[in-house]
Amino acid sequence: xxxxxxxxxxxxxxxxRIHRASNVSLFLYNAAVWNSHRxxxxxxxxxxxxxxxxxVIDGPLQGDxxxxxxxxxxxxxxxxxxxxxxxRLAAYLGEVLTAGGIVSSxxxxxxxxxxxxxxxxxxxxxxxxxxxHFSS
Amino acid sequence: xxxxxTDEIRNWIGRSTEPVQVEISRRDIIKYAxxxxxxxxxxxxxxxxxxxxxxxxxxxxTQIADLGPDGLMRDPLLPELPxxxxxxxxxxxxxxxxxxxxxxxxxxxxxxxxxxxxxxxGPLIFVDYELxxxxxxxxxxxxxxxxxxxx
Numbered sequence: 259x260x261x262x263x264x265x266x267x268x269x270x271x272x273x274x275r276i277h278r279a280s281n282v283s284l285f286l287y288n289a290a291v292w293n294s295h296r297x298x299x300x301x302x303x304x305x306x307x308x309x310x311x312x313x314v315i316d317g318p319l320q321g322d323x324x325x326x327x328x329x330x331x332x333x334x335x336x337x338x339x340x341x342x343x344x345x346r347l348a349a350y351l352g353e354v355l356t357a358g359g360i361v362s363s364x365x366x367x368x369x370x371x372x373x374x375x376x377x378x379x380x381x382x383x384x385x386x387x388x389x390x391h392f393s394s
Numbered sequence: 395x396x397x398x399x400t401d402e403i404r405n406w407i408g409r410s411t412e413p414v415q416v417e418i419s420r421r422d423i424i425k426y427a428x429x430x431x432x433x434x435x436x437x438x439x440x441x442x443x444x445x446x447x448x449x450x451x452x453x454x455x456t457q458i459a460d461l462g463p464d465g466l467m468r469d470p471l472l473p474e475l476p477x478x479x480x481x482x483x484x485x486x487x488x489x490x491x492x493x494x495x496x497x498x499x500x501x502x503x504x505x506x507x508x509x510x511x512x513x514x515x516g517p518l519i520f521v522d523y524e525l526x527x528x529x530x531x532x533x534x535x536x537x538x539x540x541x542x543x544x545x
Binding site for chain 1 (some may be wrong): 422434450481486
């Protein structure tokens, strides 16, 4: 069996995954990270006071989804040593978001993966990148 | 564009908090893994924490009565800013080893920069933090840079 390191090509797409946040998943996530910001569960407050069109899907939750894109693809063939993302556009409860990625460079046993969260309009709302080291 | 960042605000750059001690439990890892819909067994069993597990782990813990009208606790490591509404910005993390149950981590946080940018719907103030996560023996576990945006 060959390792991913020998198979992987620049330009290779990682499997995409669709994420549908719900009231319940946002509640559990914010409870787990002890975040009581009302924009993640109080629709009236969120729209009337903070002027968002709806309950906000947490930026760091999207960051977590991006790590999953990389780690599920990588499996036991290496480890992720660096990861970054930035929240460019907000996403709101009810939106269907897609997480994906593409291999952007390979040098020796190190690869860089560009990752993204895309909304239904096709906009990349949370771009990021990860550096992985393949096991030798 | 008016300069929103006064000298008093700028003086906060470089300030830090006392390190926060965080005990890692398998059950907390499993809760996080389920809430984020992880699919890898090592996370769902709580053998190892997903990379973003420590997000907010050093958050100051306060009484409900002390939370602000937005539901957030007042961050002691944040100057009074002229823009009040908070958004997540982004994160950069470097991992040195996995976080596992039983770890007793020490998380320190420092303001590395405060700056202003013009956003599509008005001015934004960015506050950048640097976090260092160390194990009980001092070993570096993770380094993070985090941006908080006020609009």
